[in-house]
């Protein structure tokens with residue numbers, strides 16, 4: 748006899764739906780040639796594309812729409828303090844009113860603030876972040892914009908952007924020697940889970956399509 752007991756469930760109304768995605772630090776070039784860093788986590792990959800979601804009113808979004816390119820720097824789990832130093836800031840000046848009201852401040856030099864280091868990219872004007880174990884140079888393929896006046900945190904709406912990845916840079920110590928594969932045991936990304944930072948935990952197994 749099947750002894751499975753259906754779990755109790757509740758219908759809830761959470762203020763956010765950040766169910767756990769990797770933290771990405773997007774580097775983009777500002778109008779004056781300096782670099783902005785945008786911490787974000789609404790991102791997923793399929794083939795050579797990465798789809799991201801960015802709130803309106805951000806400096807990174809404006810830079811990405813203007814320049815059509817960026818670097819997606821995947822943060823490691825040892826980088827959560829650096830990410831959190833960037834969290835209450837924006838490269839935009841002046842800030843949108845809703846961001847000021849939520850405690851954000853303008854920050855022009857996010858590399859210095861976070862203690863991170865820039866490394867030149869191959870084709871994208873913005874540099875990579877040397878500390879990030881994976882760095883994806885990408886160009887913008889298409890974007891959509893949605894205005895959501897009723898959504899508390901998104902007074903400027905948001906954009907969904909499709910990016911094509913041109914170059915993948917990986918720290919040598921997370922690449923399986925003499926292959927093109929990331930070592931899933933050594934790569935330890937930082938995740939953003941309902942506004943908390945969490946690490947990866949132990950590897951549990953692999954799919955039938957895994958090549959290493």
Ligand SMILES: Cc1cc2nc3c(=O)[nH]c(=O)nc-3n(C[C@H](O)[C@H](O)[C@H](O)COP(=O)(O)O)c2cc1C
Nearest residue numbers: 785786787788789801802805806807834836837838
């Ligand atoms: C861990 C983390 C994840 C975030 N995820 C997103 C996201 O997916 N999309 C977004 O628009 N903002 C996200 N944010 C908020 C932006 O970082 C914030 O709006 C910031 O001010 C943008 O900087 P910028 O204006 O210089 O681009 C996230 C922040 C943190 C700390």
